[in-house]
Amino acid sequence: MRIRRCGSLDLSGRVRFKLGAGVGHADDYILAFDRALRGAGFSDYNLLRVSSVLPPGALPSDEIPLPKGYLLPIAYGEKSSSERGALIGAAVAVAVPKDPENVGIIMEVTGNEPSSVLMDKAEALARQAMADRGIEVAAVYRTGADTTVGDGVSCVFAGVALWRDPS
Numbered sequence: 001m002r003i004r005r006c007g008s009l010d011l012s013g014r015v016r017f018k019l020g021a022g023v024g025h026a027d028d029y030i031l032a033f034d035r036a037l038r039g040a041g042f043s044d045y046n047l048l049r050v051s052s053v054l055p056p057g058a059l060p061s062d063e064i065p066l067p068k069g070y071l072l073p074i075a076y077g078e079k080s081s082s083e084r085g086a087l088i089g090a091a092v093a094v095a096v097p098k099d100p101e102n103v104g105i106i107m108e109v110t111g112n113e114p115s116s117v118l119m120d121k122a123e124a125l126a127r128q129a130m131a132d133r134g135i136e137v138a139a140v141y142r143t144g145a146d147t148t149v150g151d152g153v154s155c156v157f158a159g160v161a162l163w164r165d166p167s
Helices: 029-040 115-132
Strands: 016-027 044-050 071-079 087-097 106-109 137-148 154-162
Touching: 016 029, 029 071, 029 087, 029 137, 029 154, 071 087, 071 106, 087 115, 106 115, 106 154, 115 137, 137 154
Parallel strands: 016 137, 044 071, 087 154
Antiparallel strands: 016 154, 071 154, 087 106, 087 137
């Protein structure tokens, strides 16, 4: 059987990652979600949700060099609500290993807390998951978003996109 690689889904070789977080408000959920994706910088891709492992040797990036419309592997957390006055938040943290031969860990959390609290939680979880694996942490990257729900539906999103570096 021959295995065929599928563009942005092939996470062999040099892998890049980008964190993003955003907030969206609208009259219905799907538009609020789309606006949160736009705020996070991921709205022009077809997101493929993945679990929380950062491939060995992955490096951070400020931009996604893939063509718009591509499938984009991403670990994310999102929360929505239409309860006026409710606080909602989402955060992600990426623990990068000291040894680039090891995997890193991505943790996503959501809740009814400020993003600063959720980012602390996501970081603690990522550090603990690395400790559970006996892997030393070189750096932690994190981001989050929160909002107070007004009229209609609000959505918060935080994610870590992964792709094979095309260069």
